[in-house]
Amino acid sequence: MKKRLFHASILSIILVFILSTISVGAAPQANKVSTPQAQTPPELAEIFGNLDTTSSKVTSVIVELEEESVVEAKHKGKKQSKANLAKTRDKVKKDVKDAAKSSKVKREYDHVFSGFSMELKSNEIPSLLAVPGVKAVYPNVTYTVTGSDGVTIEEDAYHPEMLDSAPFIGANEAWESGYTGEGITVAVIDTGADYTHPDLAHAFGDYKGYDFVDDDNDPQETPKGDPRGEETTHGTHVSGTVAANGQIKGVAPEATLLAYRVLGPGGSGTTEDVVAGIERAVQDGADVMNLSLGNSLNNPDWATSIALDWAMAEGVVAVTSNGNAGPDNWTVGSPGTSRDAISVGATQLPYNVYTSEITTTGGVAYETDKVMGFTSDEELLALDGNEYEYVYAGLGTVEDFEGKDVEGKIALIKRGAIPFVDKASNAKAAGATGAIIFNSAPDEFEYEIPGMAVPTFKMSGTDGQKMLDELEKGNNTVAFDLEFDREIGETIADFSSRGPVLDTWMIKPDVSAPGVNIVSTVPTHNEENPHGYASKQGTSMASPHVAGAAALLLDAHSDWGVDDVKAALMNTAVNLYDKSGESYPHNTQGAGSIRPVDAINAETLVTPGSHSFGVFSKENGKQVEKQHFTIKNLSDKHKKYNFDVEFEGNPEAIKVKTSKNLKIKANKSQKVNFKVQVDASKLEPGYHEGTIVVSDGESELEVPTILFVKEPDYPRIDGGVTVTETENGYDLEVYLPGGAEEAGIWVYKTDMTHVGDGPVYTDLPKYYNTLSWDGKINGENLAPGNYYFFVYAVKNGQLDYTNSDVITVE
Structure with missing residues (x-):
């Protein structure tokens, strides 16, 4: 079967361009010889992401210009003005219109990003790439909030001290020292914010920010019942964590807030509005900006990341x-993959662990049952000693709960298709009192996820099937026996995304902060009862803790730059350990959990706060890479620094050479050079991490570092499968970070019954690929029903797979 593949290589675009410029039916002239120079195509712009140049459908893209933005030019020592940029941009827009007749410009950018967003037919993109002045074209990808819907909390249940996370990281100690974020402006780029909320009204002035969804000056959240779509509360919750000062207190309770609504109904938006929000926040004088949003692609080269990097430079x-x-x-997903911005992972505050014994009607026991997660001890313990009906809810999707009466009952759910937290949230929305999730394989699974929307238990696939068998016999009750076991310290939340970043191989997150069961403000849109509060979880909830901490640091140190703030937060972060007492890897926790007071009081700063030495793949001999970092002595006395670098296991094949000691005068900084020598032939392929310890004789700080030997074990397929129905079957679009030697299609029913396999594809290039399939298994069309389409990819012996949303075949 012929397959259609698309990827972002210059060669493929050149071929498309050449073919599109050849006149059909033209005959060659006699005695005329074409020279290679005559066939040379013009230099083309680079293209990124999911852009199908063969389709006539209208798509939306972000165009980056060669002409530098105001901020980029400034930091390169060049003169640039908005007027000059406008003149250049207008010329490019005219040429683009001539080359792509269907094109329509939407937003224009000039401050931290140079270019514009536009709509055009996909098959006109090759012509767009040949327009002089166009540097790159990016897809206008979708961004969504990175936090849960949450659980509503009654107003009278909370007071300032009950926002546990701010005191836990020591924010209250900063307040006692006089640092509250006063005079610091924090931009919240999100779903908007309820600036009328009593706990937030103090933080907003006459100018509230801007709404890029509706294009007006009112960045209010989407209210319930809005005809345009689902209500939002996310940006208000984030804003409260930064600067609430009322029934609850945020990390920087006297900071000023600006809200930029770039995500509309349901918490979804696109690159063009996110970039516009970043630009506006910088121009409006923000000192800090928070973006609790993202997409699933682990790639640093997106317009949003470029805008963020230049915002940091400014x-x-x-x-x-x-x-x-x-x-x-x-x-990790964009914009968490940004080179310069501070990316934040989520932690769970110390919590209690309970053992459980589950029995069904007649005292039938289950050996593998364990507590998986819960919102509060009280809610979990309410189940203790009581008996409930239980109902099988399939995979726990919204559709699986339709038509089932689970009100006040326990939902029995099979693992698969959607995240565990979504299963628990769907159970709660359907009225369930609790949930039991069993594995899709016979054995157990390890995940614990504190903060689940309802008390949730887990068990092996064998025990889950045993419960189903009991249910079919009519034994439909379940009882719980719970006992306190132990307390767990601050840990990384299982849902928190991990690094490293593809291509740059950077450690991400940079730091971690509380992100589970975070209580903050939400809108009520009710003047008579304006106090709205909810408990949410996600890295969306962790990020504003760091934004608030940054405001405290800038309040304490008005002369600090962005690198100082980032370094202080990273250098003073606390190492975190898993339940077995092992330190989390760097790509899981970053530099550790933030402690703002220690950051404020830092006497030494090391920038950057982490290092990646990249990939070492030399087959024979030693490969050497040079690096450097800068040490800033903030104290009022001379200091002598010593360095120690250790990689895990102390392998002889990794050697780091740097200064033995270094003297730095008071309030001065100095660059430290070092070399990394690796003999890849003597090391196991994969990820190797180490730590640079910097000591002044009285105290020491740690700088995380990593390197890779041979081919890194990045996922061969990233993100989900986007399915488009065509006249000839289906187009399945997938993202292959490094290409694939082989890829194929698996088809499953929604109950995870294997239906069959589609075609196999070979030698697929990097980035996006579109796999065209006639929709047949063994020559037969799929029967009407609901399915998941899986795509697997293999490279260098590693196989990974991902799946689509539910596909309905009629």
Whole structure:
């Protein structure tokens, strides 16, 4: 079967361009010889992401210009003006219109990003790439919030001290020292904010920010019952964590807030509005910006990341959430992949662990049952000693709960298709009192996820089937026996996305902060009862803790730049340990959990706060890479620094050479050079992490570092499968970070019954690929029903797979 593939290589675009410029039916002239020079195509712009140049459908893209933005030019020592940019941009827009007749410009950018967003037919993109002045074209990808819908909390249940996370990281100690964020402006780029909320009204002036969804000056949240779509509360919750000062207190309770609504109904938006929000926040004078949003792609080269990096260069501390696709490595998504912005992972505050014994009608026991997660001890313990009906709810999707009466009952759910937290949230929405999730395989699974929407238990696939068998016999009651076991310290949330970042191989997150069961403000849109509160979880909830901490640091140190703030937060972060007492990897926790007071009081700063030495793949001999970092002595006395670098296991094949000691005068800084020598032939392929310890004789700080040997174990396929129905079957679009030697299609029913396999594809290029399939298994069309389409990819012996949403075949 012929397959259609698309990827972002210059060669493929050149071929498309050449073919599109050849006149059909033209005959060659006699005695005329074409020279290679005559066939040379013009230099083309680079293209990124999911752009199908063969389709006539209208798509939306972000165009980056070669002409530098105001901020980029400034930091390169060049003169640039908005007027000059407008003149250049207008010329490019005219040429684009001539080349792509269907094109329509939407938003224009000039401050931290140079270019514009536009709509055009996909098959006109090759012509767009040949327009002089166009540097790159990016997809206008969708961004969504990175936090849960949450659980509503009654107003009278909360007072300032009950926002546990701010005191836990020591924010109250900063307040006692006089640092509250006063005079610091924090931009919340999100779903908007309820600036009328009594706990937030103090933080907003006459100018509230801007709404890029509706294009007006009112960045209020989408209210319930809005005909345009689902209500939002996310941006208000984030704003409260930064600067609430009322029934609850945020991390920087006297900071000023600006809200930029870039995500509309349901918490969804696109690159063009996110970039516009970043630009406006910088121009409006924000000192800090928070972006608790993201997409699933682990790639640093997007328009949003470029805008964030230049915002940081302009002196605005940019903080982003790392994503909620953990606990596997390589799950960080953009803009958490940004080179310069501070990416934040989520932690769970110390919590209690309980053992459980589940029995069904007649005292039937289950050996593998365990507590998986719960919102509060009280809610969990309410189940103790009581008996409930239980109902099988399939995979726990919204559709699976339709038509089932689970009000006040326990939902029995099979693992698969959607995240565990979504299963619990769907159970709660359907009225269930609790949930039991059993594995899709016979054995147990390890995940614990504190903060689940309802008390949730887990068990092996064998025990789950045993419960189903009991249910079919009519034994439909379940009882719980719960006992306190132990307390767990601050840990990384299982859902928190992990690094490293593809291509740059950077450690992400940079730091971690509380992100589970975070109580903050939400809108009520009710003047008679304006106090709205909810408990939410996600890296969306962790990020504003860091944005608030950044405001405290800038309040304490008005002369600090963005690098100082980032370094202080990273250098003073606390190492975190899992339940077995093992330190989390760097790509899981970053530098550790933030402690703002220690950051404020830091006497030494090391920048950057983490290092990646990249990939070492030399087959024979030693490969050497040079690096450097800068040490800033903030104290009022000379200091002598010593360095110690250790990689895990102390392998002889990794050697780091740096200064033995270094003297730095008071309030001065100095660059430290070092070399890394690796003999890859003597090391196991994969990820190797180490730590640079910097000591002044009285105290020491740690700088996380990593390197890779041979081919890194990044996922061979990233994100989900986007399915488009065509006249000839289906187009399945997938993202292959490094290409694939082989890829194929698996088809399953929604109950995870294997239906059959589609075609196999070979030698697929990097980035996006579109796999065309006639929709047949063994020559037969799929029967009407609901299915999941899986795509697997293999490279260098590693196989990974991902799945689509539910596909209905009629």
